[in-house]
Amino acid sequence: MTRTIPAVPAIVNAGVLLPSTTATQWAQTINLALNPPRCSVHLATGPGPQALATWFLLTWDTDDVDTDTIWQSAHHSRLQVPYAGTWLVTFNIVCTANSYPLIVNVRKNAAGSQAGGTSVGTFQGGTSNANGSGFATRFNAVLAANDYLEWFYEWPLGGGSPNLVAGIDTCFAQVRQEATS
Amino acid sequence: MRTVPASPFTTFGAGSPLPYSGEAYVSNGCSFLLSPPRAQVAFTVGIPNWGSPLTPIAYDALVVDTDGFTTGTTGFTGFAVPYAGTYEINLVANYNGNIAQVIFLTLFRLSAGVTTTLIETASSAADDLVSSYYYVGGSATCTAVLAAGDFISAQIAVSSPGHTNYLTPGADRNAFSIRMVATS
Numbered sequence: 001m002t003r004t005i006p007a008v009p010a011i012v013n014a015g016v017l018l019p020s021t022t023a024t025q026w027a028q029t030i031n032l033a034l035n036p037p038r039c040s041v042h043l044a045t046g047p048g049p050q051a052l053a054t055w056f057l058l059t060w061d062t063d064d065v066d067t068d069t070i071w072q073s074a075h076h077s078r079l080q081v082p083y084a085g086t087w088l089v090t091f092n093i094v095c096t097a098n099s100y101p102l103i104v105n106v107r108k109n110a111a112g113s114q115a116g117g118t119s120v121g122t123f124q125g126g127t128s129n130a131n132g133s134g135f136a137t138r139f140n141a142v143l144a145a146n147d148y149l150e151w152f153y154e155w156p157l158g159g160g161s162p163n164l165v166a167g168i169d170t171c172f173a174q175v176r177q178e179a180t181s
Numbered sequence: 182m183r184t185v186p187a188s189p190f191t192t193f194g195a196g197s198p199l200p201y202s203g204e205a206y207v208s209n210g211c212s213f214l215l216s217p218p219r220a221q222v223a224f225t226v227g228i229p230n231w232g233s234p235l236t237p238i239a240y241d242a243l244v245v246d247t248d249g250f251t252t253g254t255t256g257f258t259g260f261a262v263p264y265a266g267t268y269e270i271n272l273v274a275n276y277n278g279n280i281a282q283v284i285f286l287t288l289f290r291l292s293a294g295v296t297t298t299l300i301e302t303a304s305s306a307a308d309d310l311v312s313s314y315y316y317v318g319g320s321a322t323c324t325a326v327l328a329a330g331d332f333i334s335a336q337i338a339v340s341s342p343g344h345t346n347y348l349t350p351g352a353d354r355n356a357f358s359i360r361m362v363a364t365s
Contacts, residue, residue, distance in 0.1 A: 038267070038362075040324060136321040176362065
């Protein structure tokens with residue numbers, strides 16, 4: 001799906017009939033407010049116990065809401081925004097009970113590599129003991145059209161074999177356009 | 182109850198007055214944009230002896246309610262969703278105890294009064310201490326596609342709660358909010 005994301009319409013003087021361009025812009029602006037471009041994906045199947053001190057790419061396997069083909073069928077790790085603007089990014093991660101602190105690094109245009117692209121957010125949560133870890137967080141990202149985000153995660157220390165807890169309620173990511181610039 | 186536009190309006194007639202449906206769409210759309218359907222509750226008195234398992238919260242203070250999400254004047258256990266659409270839900274919780282290690286925040290969708298669907302679990306944690314008072318807290322946010330009449334409630338659990346533990350008072354420390362962000 002490709003829609004027209006409008007520029008901010010000019011103020012129209014009272015009593016003046018709307019020219020068609022302005023009228024269309026108003027309609028598109030309201031459409032943006034009522035039905036913003038957005039996507040929600042989650043991890044339905046866990047990747048299995050994983051090693052410590054290693055960066056992993058989080059590959060989403062289920063698409064729940066996707067208004068504008070944001071989840072990429074050829075690259076399931078990517079949420080690619082079709083329009084430039086400010087996007088609200090929300091994600092939730094829960095790890096198994098034996099896990100130590102978890103670090104999540106959200107990167108832009110990284111091509112599947114934690115060393116690639118540009119980091120747009122780094123988050124850490126968990127205890128210094130094996131009591132489980134995870135967190136929910138959100139941030140704004142100013143993105144260009146066709147920029148994409150990928151999630152990388154690592155347990156830098158601890159013991160055992162930690163894992164993500166898969167589920168629509170435990171491990172998910174969401175993006176929603178909040179502004180056109 | 183207000184009218185929330187259900188279908189996108191594509192264009193207006195060029196150089197002609199807006200038809201009534203267009204006027205209503207613009208008016209309702211601007212109302213939605215400037216004052217989206219939303220509600221927030223909090224509690225002002227700390228709740229003692231909070232632990233595990235996950236337990237629903239009854240909030241005692243109403244911060245805002247634009248569209249009848251809540252009923253009564255106290256004992257708010259959640260939000261009844263007035264319109265179908267996508268909602269953003271946020272839960273903030275803070276806890277004061279002496280050996281607490283992890284706080285779990287959970288949002289539930291209760292449909293038709295009987296079906297319970299977990300829509301989000303989140304946890305926040307910090308170092309575990311055993312000899313001093315200890316504070317943990319966090320927030321959880323998600324968006325969920327809901328039907329009119331769905332009921333959203335919040336549940337909280339604290340692992341390893343100690344004595345003299347409680348959910349801390351104050352609207353800035355424990356609050357629960359919902360806001361409509363799209364009509365589908």
